[in-house]
Amino acid sequence: MTPFEIGTLSVIAIVVLVYLGVYIPIALGLVSFVSIILMRDNFDLAVNLLKIAIGDSVMEYTFATVPLFTFMGLIVSKAGLGADIYQVMNSGFKRVKGGIGMATVGANAVFAAVTGSSIASASVFSKVSVPQMLAFDYNPRFAVGVVAGSSVLGMIIPPSAMLIIYSFVAEQSVGDMFLAGVVPGLMLAGAYVVAIFLMGRLTPDYVGGRPAEETEWMSPLEIADKTLPTLILIVAVLGGIYTGWLTPVEAGATGALLGLIIAAIRKKLTLQSAWQALLETGHITASILFLITAASIYSRMLGLAGLPNELGTLLTETQMTFFWIMVIYVAMMIFLGTILDTASIILIVVPLFLPLVEPMGLSLVWFGIITVVGAEIGLLTPPLGISCFVIKATLNDPRISLKDVFVGAFPFALVMLVVLIALIRWPSLSLAILN
Amino acid sequence: TETIKAVVIDGYPARAMWVQEFTNFFIPEVDKRLAETGNYKMDWQESYGGSIVKPKGVLEGVKLGLGDIGIVTTIFHSSKLPSQALAAVTPFIAPDSRAVAKAVDEIAKEFPTMQKEFEAQNQVYLATGVVLDTYQVFSKDPIESLSALEGSKVAGAGMNLRYLEGIEGAAGVRGGLTDFYNMLQTGLVDNAMLWPEAAKTFKIAEVAPYMLKADLGAVNSKTITVNKDYWDGLPDEVKSVLQDVAVAYRDHVAGIAMDRAEASRAAYVESGGTVVEMDTAERAQWAQAMPNIAVEWAAGLDAKGEPGSDMLKAYMAKLSEAGFTPVRDWSAELTQ
Amino acid sequence: MLRLITSGVRALSSAANWVAIGANAIGTLIVLALVMVINYDVVARGFFNAPFRGAVEVVQFSMVLIVFLQLPDVVRTNRLTRSDGFLILLEASRPKLAATIRRVINTASAIFMALVAYAIWPEFLEMYETKDFFGVPGIFTAPWWPIKLAIYLSAVLCTLMFLLKVLVPDTKTGAAQPSEPSEDNA
Ligand code: NA
Ligand code: NA
Numbered sequence: 041m042t043p044f045e046i047g048t049l050s051v052i053a054i055v056v057l058v059y060l061g062v063y064i065p066i067a068l069g070l071v072s073f074v075s076i077i078l079m080r081d082n083f084d085l086a087v088n089l090l091k092i093a094i095g096d097s098v099m100e101y102t103f104a105t106v107p108l109f110t111f112m113g114l115i116v117s118k119a120g121l122g123a124d125i126y127q128v129m130n131s132g133f134k135r136v137k138g139g140i141g142m143a144t145v146g147a148n149a150v151f152a153a154v155t156g157s158s159i160a161s162a163s164v165f166s167k168v169s170v171p172q173m174l175a176f177d178y179n180p181r182f183a184v185g186v187v188a189g190s191s192v193l194g195m196i197i198p199p200s201a202m203l204i205i206y207s208f209v210a211e212q213s214v215g216d217m218f219l220a221g222v223v224p225g226l227m228l229a230g231a232y233v234v235a236i237f238l239m240g241r242l243t244p245d246y247v248g249g250r251p252a253e254e255t256e257w258m259s260p261l262e263i264a265d266k267t268l269p270t271l272i273l274i275v276a277v278l279g280g281i282y283t284g285w286l287t288p289v290e291a292g293a294t295g296a297l298l299g300l301i302i303a304a305i306r307k308k309l310t311l312q313s314a315w316q317a318l319l320e321t322g323h324i325t326a327s328i329l330f331l332i333t334a335a336s337i338y339s340r341m342l343g344l345a346g347l348p349n350e351l352g353t354l355l356t357e358t359q360m361t362f363f364w365i366m367v368i369y370v371a372m373m374i375f376l377g378t379i380l381d382t383a384s385i386i387l388i389v390v391p392l393f394l395p396l397v398e399p400m401g402l403s404l405v406w407f408g409i410i411t412v413v414g415a416e417i418g419l420l421t422p423p424l425g426i427s428c429f430v431i432k433a434t435l436n437d438p439r440i441s442l443k444d445v446f447v448g449a450f451p452f453a454l455v456m457l458v459v460l461i462a463l464i465r466w467p468s469l470s471l472a473i474l475n
Numbered sequence: 476t477e478t479i480k481a482v483v484i485d486g487y488p489a490r491a492m493w494v495q496e497f498t499n500f501f502i503p504e505v506d507k508r509l510a511e512t513g514n515y516k517m518d519w520q521e522s523y524g525g526s527i528v529k530p531k532g533v534l535e536g537v538k539l540g541l542g543d544i545g546i547v548t549t550i551f552h553s554s555k556l557p558s559q560a561l562a563a564v565t566p567f568i569a570p571d572s573r574a575v576a577k578a579v580d581e582i583a584k585e586f587p588t589m590q591k592e593f594e595a596q597n598q599v600y601l602a603t604g605v606v607l608d609t610y611q612v613f614s615k616d617p618i619e620s621l622s623a624l625e626g627s628k629v630a631g632a633g634m635n636l637r638y639l640e641g642i643e644g645a646a647g648v649r650g651g652l653t654d655f656y657n658m659l660q661t662g663l664v665d666n667a668m669l670w671p672e673a674a675k676t677f678k679i680a681e682v683a684p685y686m687l688k689a690d691l692g693a694v695n696s697k698t699i700t701v702n703k704d705y706w707d708g709l710p711d712e713v714k715s716v717l718q719d720v721a722v723a724y725r726d727h728v729a730g731i732a733m734d735r736a737e738a739s740r741a742a743y744v745e746s747g748g749t750v751v752e753m754d755t756a757e758r759a760q761w762a763q764a765m766p767n768i769a770v771e772w773a774a775g776l777d778a779k780g781e782p783g784s785d786m787l788k789a790y791m792a793k794l795s796e797a798g799f800t801p802v803r804d805w806s807a808e809l810t811q
Numbered sequence: 812m813l814r815l816i817t818s819g820v821r822a823l824s825s826a827a828n829w830v831a832i833g834a835n836a837i838g839t840l841i842v843l844a845l846v847m848v849i850n851y852d853v854v855a856r857g858f859f860n861a862p863f864r865g866a867v868e869v870v871q872f873s874m875v876l877i878v879f880l881q882l883p884d885v886v887r888t889n890r891l892t893r894s895d896g897f898l899i900l901l902e903a904s905r906p907k908l909a910a911t912i913r914r915v916i917n918t919a920s921a922i923f924m925a926l927v928a929y930a931i932w933p934e935f936l937e938m939y940e941t942k943d944f945f946g947v948p949g950i951f952t953a954p955w956w957p958i959k960l961a962i963y964l965s966a967v968l969c970t971l972m973f974l975l976k977v978l979v980p981d982t983k984t985g986a987a988q989p990s991e992p993s994e995d996n997a
Contacts, residue, residue: 060912061895066920073926088539090930095962096532098878104849104870107842107877211488211525215657284657286853289870293849300846318839323890325842326881329874331892343526344482344541381892395526554944554952628860633947636864646860649867649950663857768949775948 041079043345044354047392050075050341054388055376064384065334072334072341079345089340097336098329101289102204102214106156107325108292109199112299113155114317116273119303122151122164124266130172131258137240138247140176141186142233144169148190149229152197154273154295156204157324158382158419161194162187162430170435179248180440181448182239184431188445189232189452191427192416195382197225198278199292202382202415205332206408209339209390214288215281220405220470222278224413227469228459235455269302328383335387348395362400366464369393370414374457377418381426385415402467409470413460420449420456479713480518481705484542486530489523492735493546493606493697493728497521501699501724508716515713534700538597543705544717546604547698550633555596557775558588558783559695561790562605563634564772566691567762567802569794570609572729572736575693578793579603580725585789588781593698599706602721604697604728607670608736609690610635613683614666615659617749621757621764623687630658630667634768638668638691641764652677659683672732675739680748686740689753689761693732699724762803769805784809824975831883831968838880845873865951875958879965886920886972914977921973928966935959 041049050071057067069090076086116122126147133139133146147169148161155161165187173183195202198218207217240247258266277295280286286294303309342348354360369389376385390411397407419427428445463469483502485494502519509515528536530548534555537545549559561582562575569575580603583589593600612618612629626644636647648664652673658664659682667683668691674680699721706714744750769787776783784806791806848869856862863869885891902909937943938956946952 058894059897060916061893061898062916063891063893063920065892066916066923069927070919070923073923085540087926087930088541090927091934092528092532092535092539092541094927094931095875095934095958096529098875099871099958100874101867101870103874104845107845107874108849111842111846284654284661285663285857287654290849290853293846294853296846297850315839318842319835321842322835322839322877322881323885323888326838326878326885327890327892329878330882330885340527340541343522346520346522348522348526349520380894384892391526553946553948554955557948626860628856628862633950636947637949644860646856646862647864647950648856648862649864771949 043079043342043347043350046075046079046345047342047347047350050338051388051392054338058380058384064380065331068331068334068338068388072338075341076344089337089344093337093340094333097333100208102208102287103329103332104289105199105204105214105292106201106328107321108289108296109156109201109204110324111317111321112199112273112277112292112295113157113160113194114320115296115299115303115309115314116151116154116270117160117164118313118317119269119299119306119308121154121270121273121302122147122161123168125150125270126165126168128258128263128266136237137244138182138236138249140169140173140178140249141182141236141247144173144186145190145193145229145232145236148193149197149226150270150274152193152195152225153199153278154270154299155194156199156201158191158194158416158427159430162191162427165191166431166435170431173249176249179246181444182247182249183448184428184435184440184445185448185450185452186232186236188420188425188427188431188449189455190229191431192419192456193225193229195416196221196228196409196413198222198281199288199295200412201328202386202412203408204288205328205383206386206390206411208332209335209387210394210404210408212404212408215284216405216474217408218278218281218288219473220409221412223473224409224459224463224470227462228413228456231455231459232452235451239451269306273298273302331383332387335384335391338388339391342391347392351392351395352399360396362402365393365396365400366410369410370460370464373411373414374417374421377415378421380418382412382415382418385418386411389415403471405474406463406467406470410460410464413456413463417453417456417460420446420453422446425449476513476516477710478516478518479709480520481543482520482522482527482541483544483546484527484533484536485523485546486525486528486533487523487546487548488525489521492731493604494523496724496728496731497546500727501720504720504723505716508720509713512712515710517713534596534598537700537702540702540704542702544699544701545598547700548696549698550694550696553634556589556592557772558592558781558786559698560634560772561786562692562694564768565787565790565801565805566610566635566638566765567758568692568791569797569799570690570692571799572605572608572693572732573726574794574797574799575695576603576605576725576729578790578797579605579695580722581793582786582790586782586786588776588783588786591781593700594703596700597703598700599703601699601701601718602725603695604699604725605693605695606697606728606732607672608693608732610638610668610670610692610694611674612666612668612687612689613659613674613679614685614687615662615683616665616685617751618666618685618687619751619757620754621761624666627665628663630655630664630669634694635668635691637768638761638765640766642761655679656682670736671739671743672735674748675742678746680743680746684748686743686748686750687753688750689758697728758802765803767805767808770808770810773806773809820975820978823971824979827968827971827975828887831887831972834880834965834968835884838877838884841873841876841880845870845877848873865946865953868946868951868953871945872953872958876961879961882965883968883972886969910980913980917973917976921970921977924966924969924973928963928970931959931963931966935963 129143129146133143198221203217207214277291280291531551533545590600639645639647655667773783773787788806852863852866943955944952
């Protein structure tokens with residue numbers, strides 16, 4: 041079998057196994073193991089690959105960002121920072137048609153800067169913002185759609201577990217990836233706000249809702265009280281990384297400690313809930329890093345098969361254009377996005393495309409932003425759309441079905457696709473902040 | 476003509492100088508020499524940049540047969556390859572990649588130790604590469620003397636942090652090369668130890684416009700090795716071609732390193748940097764102040780029954796034959 | 812006889828579960844330790860000119876411990892990443908077939924984790940005998956063998972966890988949801 045055949049067959053095998061319900065890391069690991077045996081007829085070599093990949097991938101210093109930012113996100117959620125930001129935003133947007141929706145997007149964008157995951161965003165905002173929208177007679181589908189759509193900001197605006205994972209696969213600096221995520225994240229947030237505005241104008245019935253009659257403005261003191269902790273965290277974490285005072289790992293640790301202190305000061309933290317957050321952090325870290333380890337077995341198997349070299353040759357022979365590579369790439373991510381989580385998509389697709397993208401002289405930082413945004417679309421698409429699942433589970437409201445969440449999220453998935461195309465077309469949107 | 480497959484691995488990307496030269500020099504040179512008799516032909520598969528192993532994983536990758544030939548970055552493996560630290564523990568001798576590469580490689584071939592260490596990792600030593608000409612001190616503020624380093628924070632990596640141990644109040648801060656620019660810019664550190672080519676690549680002149688030309692010395696960091704089982708299966712003709720070309724590669728890479736160092740120093744000055752020659756007495760003072768890590772190194776090997784002291788003596792002798800006078804004669808303090 | 816086996820399996824199962832929960836607790840404490848060590852280094856370096864020279868090694872070391880001490884509990888609580896929408900659908904129409912597929916999947920997973928254990932064991936022995944370390948001598952070093960041992964024990968425990976899932980299938984169907992943190996703030 042040629043490397044190309046092995047590569048293709050292994051991808052198909054993995055997709056089939058994953059569809060059947062095999063644990064994703066196990067599918068990646070087993071398929072890689074069997075591929076090597078088939079390819080080289082050498083059991084020991086397959087064992088050796090496991091040996092080298094298992095310890096190696098976890099030992100990466102920058103991976104400490106995964107538990108640290110996860111923990112920080114969980115602690116600030118418990119401290120109620122997301123809810124506070126939302127209330128501040130809401131007092132400003134209340135009178136606009138779809139205003140609570142816009143406030144949700146804005147609050148998500150700010151909250152995204154202190155949490156590393158979309159899951160945290162989805163669960164926080166389905167609790168604070170959906171009930172309020174329903175109280176103002178918004179269409180339930182619109183309400184959950186806004187929360188689902190804006191939750192993806194959590195993983196595009198830094199800190200972000202997905203940017204970290206990409207930086208590992210593509211060997212880019214985590215700091216660079218974080219900085220590159222800022223503008224695309226804000227752009228997506230802006231695009232959502234515009235989309236909500238247009239929906240309010242063009243399909244007012246779909247949006248629903250009534251403007252608030254009385255507007256009580258928050259006092260400056262109240263606003264400060266609700267925004268200051270978040271601002272401090274953003275300055276410490278992103279400022280620390282941007283200026284170089286802190287490595288991303290150190291910024292994560294600083295953020296986690298500050299989060300703990302803030303939560304303690306606000307008396308939102310019991311020993312038990314801190315322990316819960318730590319436990320949760322450990323579980324998430326272990327499952328993400330085990331997945332990364334398995335994906336690294338898989339990408340090394342492809343390397344051993346010589347697939348990257350083969351793809352490079354294929355590229356020069358077929359003269360495939362940038363346009364078509366991107367079309368295939370985006371299509372593949374959206375397809376895998378139906379059933380896989382974001383991390384798995386990145387880990388499966390990136391090793392296949394890096395050898396195509398790198399020789400074209402394209403920026404790998406830019407490519408990472410494209411990848412993360414593209415893979416995040418899958419959070420909103422059925423049958424497996426994790427953000428939508430989380431919202432459904434958190435709301436636990438019989439009036440809102442999972443289908444409602446997916447239908448509501450669909451317009452936002454389309455907006456993401458449009459933003460993705462813009463990001464592909466104009467790489468400087470992602471890269472300008474780096475230079 | 477028999478075709479022999481060879482998988483070459485390095486965790487560094489193809490654009491790294493020594494990897495690039497493996498592609499552009501080593502491989503064509505082997506092909507050319509084999510073509511002279513026409514008995515054998517190599518079928519190369521080059522897998523770089525993490526496609527099979529990470530930079531730290533090359534040693535293990537070659538050991539386990541994931542690659543047939545590898546470029547091992549030896550400074551990562553203080554534990555498995557202690558004798559490779561030879562140049563790192565003997566600063567202030569030769570700011571010349573060619574001389575250091577040749578001397579270390581000869582030590583590797585005249586004494587059994589280095590080859591034994593690689594053999595324990597199931598691989599065969601071919602040659603040593605040196606890709607950095609010499610560490611210098613880059614500083615934010617004008618710097619002339621050793622006293623300027625006292626009480627300051629100095630960025631470094633690995634063994635060179637130990638060079639600071641004799642300087643009053645100087646704290647070594649670990650960092651990756653890519654972090655040095657930011658570390659200097661924010662004042663996290665006042666100085667950084669790196670070599671001119673890296674200084675140019677990372678635009679260090681913008682944040683540390685003063686280079687104290689301390690000439691701490693060139694350090695060996697790359698070794699070409701071949702998996703032992705693969706080697707045993709190779710025909711003698713191919714073996715000897717690989718050995719010869721590895722030596723040619725050693726000199727070729729060291730030569731490029733020196734050319735680039737010269738050009739990089741010029742570029743540093745051009746982009747606003749000032750090079751300050753370190754006073755001879757000051758250099759001597761620095762060397763004197765340091766702990767004798769060379770003797771520590773030799774003693775460590777001696778204790779394992781390896782000729783550590785003899786290697787150190789022979790290495791110093793080779794460099795002085797090549798015309799380099801050590802600022803401090805590390806081997807003179809050997810007790811054995 | 813059958814009852815004897817069943818109760819044996821049950822005892823083994825509860826013992827293994829307790830070990831997994833214990834390992835998980837230790838891993839959890841290491842997360843906290845990680846936060847503290849890094850902050851110590853940041854402060855010591857920034858304000859007292861005294862960086863902790865082993866920070867990188869300590870972080871690497873803790874990452875391995877966090878991941879591999881927690882992994883068996885991740886398996887135990889059905890939180891290993893998977894996409895089992897198809898299985899849940901199948902359960903409604905062909906419950907027996909779905910149960911069989913779950914068994915096959917858990918068996919395959921046990922085999923994979925056993926392969927990991929098989930691959931790591933000789934590494935542990937070698938590292939233990941050679942006292943191999945990572946880091947830079949004179950700066951900071953840490954031994955490799957505890958890392959290999961942690962991976963080995965974790966893999967063995969995961970194998971056991973998967974096997975127990977084969978022998979004692981979850982009574983609740985569709986127990987596995989994709990991993991979600993349980994948020995309890997409002
Ligand atoms: Na974020
Ligand atoms: Na999806």
